[in-house]
Amino acid sequence: MSSVTQIAPTPVAPAATRPRARKRLRKAGWNVLGLLVLAVMIFPVFWMISTAFKPGRDILSYTPQWIPLHPVLSNFTDAIHQQFFWNAVKNSVIVTSVVVVLSLVLAFLAALALAKFSFYGRKPFIVVILGVQMVPLAALIIPLYIMMSRVHQVDKLSGVIVMYLTFVLPFAVWTLRGFLLGVPKELEESAMVDGATRFGAFVRILLPLLGPGLVATAIFAFIQAWNEFIIAYVFLHTPEKQTLMVWLASFTTLRGTDWGPLMAGATLCSLPVIIFFVLVQRKIAFGLTAGAVKG
Amino acid sequence: MSRLAPEGAAVASVAESGVIPASRRRRFSRRRLGQATAPYVLLTPAAAVIGVVLAYPLYLLVKMSFQKYGLFELIRHQGRWVGTANYASIFHDSEFWRVVLRTLVFTTVCVSLTMVLGTAIALLLLQVSRWVRIALTTGLVLVWAVPVIVAVNIWRFMVDYQFGVANWTLSKLHIGNFVRHDWFANPWSGFAVFTGLIVWGAIPFITITVYAALAQVPRELLEAAAIDGARPWAIFREVTLPLLKPIFVILTSLSIIWDFQVFQQIWVMLDSRPSSDYYTMAIYAFHQSFQISEYGLGAAIAVVMVIFMFAATLFYLRQMLRTGEVH
Numbered sequence: 001m002s003s004v005t006q007i008a009p010t011p012v013a014p015a016a017t018r019p020r021a022r023k024r025l026r027k028a029g030w031n032v033l034g035l036l037v038l039a040v041m042i043f044p045v046f047w048m049i050s051t052a053f054k055p056g057r058d059i060l061s062y063t064p065q066w067i068p069l070h071p072v073l074s075n076f077t078d079a080i081h082q083q084f085f086w087n088a089v090k091n092s093v094i095v096t097s098v099v100v101v102l103s104l105v106l107a108f109l110a111a112l113a114l115a116k117f118s119f120y121g122r123k124p125f126i127v128v129i130l131g132v133q134m135v136p137l138a139a140l141i142i143p144l145y146i147m148m149s150r151v152h153q154v155d156k157l158s159g160v161i162v163m164y165l166t167f168v169l170p171f172a173v174w175t176l177r178g179f180l181l182g183v184p185k186e187l188e189e190s191a192m193v194d195g196a197t198r199f200g201a202f203v204r205i206l207l208p209l210l211g212p213g214l215v216a217t218a219i220f221a222f223i224q225a226w227n228e229f230i231i232a233y234v235f236l237h238t239p240e241k242q243t244l245m246v247w248l249a250s251f252t253t254l255r256g257t258d259w260g261p262l263m264a265g266a267t268l269c270s271l272p273v274i275i276f277f278v279l280v281q282r283k284i285a286f287g288l289t290a291g292a293v294k295g
Numbered sequence: 296m297s298r299l300a301p302e303g304a305a306v307a308s309v310a311e312s313g314v315i316p317a318s319r320r321r322r323f324s325r326r327r328l329g330q331a332t333a334p335y336v337l338l339t340p341a342a343a344v345i346g347v348v349l350a351y352p353l354y355l356l357v358k359m360s361f362q363k364y365g366l367f368e369l370i371r372h373q374g375r376w377v378g379t380a381n382y383a384s385i386f387h388d389s390e391f392w393r394v395v396l397r398t399l400v401f402t403t404v405c406v407s408l409t410m411v412l413g414t415a416i417a418l419l420l421l422q423v424s425r426w427v428r429i430a431l432t433t434g435l436v437l438v439w440a441v442p443v444i445v446a447v448n449i450w451r452f453m454v455d456y457q458f459g460v461a462n463w464t465l466s467k468l469h470i471g472n473f474v475r476h477d478w479f480a481n482p483w484s485g486f487a488v489f490t491g492l493i494v495w496g497a498i499p500f501i502t503i504t505v506y507a508a509l510a511q512v513p514r515e516l517l518e519a520a521a522i523d524g525a526r527p528w529a530i531f532r533e534v535t536l537p538l539l540k541p542i543f544v545i546l547t548s549l550s551i552i553w554d555f556q557v558f559q560q561i562w563v564m565l566d567s568r569p570s571s572d573y574y575t576m577a578i579y580a581f582h583q584s585f586q587i588s589e590y591g592l593g594a595a596i597a598v599v600m601v602i603f604m605f606a607a608t609l610f611y612l613r614q615m616l617r618t619g620e621v622h
Binding site for chain 1: 577
C-alpha cells in the first residue's frame with residue numbers, strides 16, 4: 001500500500017474526484033470569462049442609463065461616479081422640453097406605423113405569390129429581392145435625392161415613408177415566404193375539402209399559423225423605420241418634420257454638449273426598440289440560420 | 296364504345312360534340328387564366344415600389360455619373376452629358392485613392408475583428424453555465440437593440456476629452472497619460488474609436504446567429520470526433536467549421552457590406568463636419584454631392600462603391616440561393 005502512494009506524483013485527492021474538480025474549476029474559469037465579456041459589452045448601455053439619472057455636477061466630475069448616488073429626473077424633463085421633441089416623436093410614430101402596415105400588406109401579397117405559385121420569372125424575382133438588400137444606401141442617396149426633388153417629395157414624410165418601405169420590403173418578403181413554405185399544403189386543402197372557401201381557409205388556417213412570421217416582420221419594419229438616420233437626415237430639412245434620430249443627432253448643436261439630457265434623450269429614443277427587440281430576437285436569428293446547417 | 300373509358304375522355308368527347316353549355320366552358324378557361332395571372336397581380340405592388348425606389352435610382356446613378364450635375368442642373372432637372380470626365384477626374388485625384396485605401400483597410404479590420412470576436416463569444420456561450428449564458432445573451436440582445444445614433448452618442452460621451460470615462464480608466468491603469476486626451480486629433484486613434492464602436496455594435500448579431508447555428512450541429516458528430524481522440528481545436532476546425540461555412544459566408548459578406556458603407560457613425564460623432572482625414576467612400580461621395588454640389592462626381596464615386604460591393608454580394612447571393620431552398 002505505502003509503495004503505491006509513493007509512486008503517485010500528487011497524493012492529494014482521491015483519483016476519482018480529481019478530474020471532476022478540475023472540470024468544475026475549468027467551468028468556473030469560463031463563467032468568469034463570460035461575465036467579463038458581459039460587463040464589457042453592457043458597459044456603454046449601463047453608462048447611458050446611469051448618466052441619465054445623475055445630476056449635472058456628478059456628470060461633470062473628473063473622477064467618474066459609477067452609480068447615480070443622488071438620482072434625479074431633471075435630465076429627462078430637460079430632454080422632453082427640448083425644442084421639437086414632441087414633433088419628432090409624432091413624426092417617428094407616423095412614419096413607423098405607416099411603414100409597418102404597408103410593408104406587411106405588400107410583403108404578404110408578394111410572399112404569397114412566391115411561396116404558393118410557380119410561375120415564369122419567379123427565380124429572377126427572388127434573386128432581385130436578395131440582391132437589392134445589398135445595394136449600398138449611401139450610394140443611392142444621391143439619385144434618390146434628385147428623383148425625390150423632381151416629384152416634390154423632399155422634406156415630406158410621405159417621401160421618407162416610400163423609401164423606408166423599399167428598404168424593408170425585401171427582407172419582409174423573404175421572411176414571410178419562409179413562413180408560408182412552412183405551412184403544409186394538406187392543411188389548407190383539407191379545410192377546403194371540408195367545405196371552406198379559399199378565403200375561409202386562408203383566414204382560419206393560414207393566418208393563425210403565420211402569426212409569428214407576421215409579428216417578426218412587423219417588428220423588423222418597426223426597428224428599421226425607427227432607427228433609420230441617413231435618409232431622414234438628408235430629406236427632412238425643417239426641424240418640425242424631423243424624426244427622433246435626427247433630433248437626437250442634432251441635440252448637441254442646439255445647446256452645446258449637455259451630457260445629462262443627451263443621455264436621457266438617448267435612453268428615451270431606444271426604449272421602444274429595446275422592448276420590441278427582446279420580444280423578437282430569437283426569431284430573427286433562427287430565421288436566418290434555419291436550414292443553413294445540414295448534418 | 297368502351298365502358299372502361301376514363302371519365303376525362305368521356306367529358307372531352309362530350310365537349311367536342313358541343314353538348315357542354317358555352318358558359319361553363321368559359322368559366323373553365325377564366326379560372327385557368329386567373330391561376331396564371333394571380334402571382335403577377337400579387338407581386339405587382341411590391342415590385343412597383345422596389346422598381347421605383349431602387350431600380351430607377353440605380354439607373355439614374357449610373358446615368359448621372361456620366362453627367363455634369365451641379366446646382367444649376369439640379370434646378371433645371373437636367374444633367375449635361377460629359378462622358379467619362381467624372382471618372383477621369385476621380386481616378387486622377389490622389390485624395391480619392393487615399394479614401395479607397397482607408398475604406399478598404401477599415402472594412403478589413405472591422406470585419407475580421409467582428410467575425411473573430413463574435414465567433415469566440417459564441418463558442419464561449421457553449422462552455423459557460425446556464426445562468427451565465429442567459430445573462431450574456433440578454434446583455435447581447437440589449438446591445439443589439441441600441442439604435443446606431445444612440446450608440447454613437449454614448450461612445451462620444453465615453454471618449455470625451457474632459458469628462459470621458461475612457462481617458463480616466465486608461466490613466467488609472469497607467470497605460471499612459473490620457474488626461475484631456477483628444478481621441479480625434481489623430482485619425483489613427485480616431486479610427487480606433489470607430490472600430491471599437493462598430494465592432495461592439497456588430498458582435499451581438501454575429502454571436503447570436505453563430506450560436507444558433509452551433510446549436511444545430513449534430514452532437515453525435517462532435518462526440519464521435521472526441522471518441523476518436525481529436526482535441527477541441529481540431530474538432531472545431533475539422534467538424535464545426537465546415538458545417539458552419541454557409542453561415543460564415545453569409546455573415547462575412549453582410550458585415551463587409553455594412554462596414555464598407557460606414558457613414559453615420561463618423562458623421563454624427565464628428566458633428567457633421569469630419570475633416571478629410573476621416574473621409575470614407577460614403578462620406579466622400581456625400582461631401583462631393585451635398586456639400587459642394589458636384590452630384591455627378593459624387594455619383595461616379597458611388598458607382599465605384601457599388602462595384603466594390605458587388606463582389607461581396609455575389610458570394611452572399613450564391614450562398615443564400617444554395618441554402619435558401621430556392622428551386
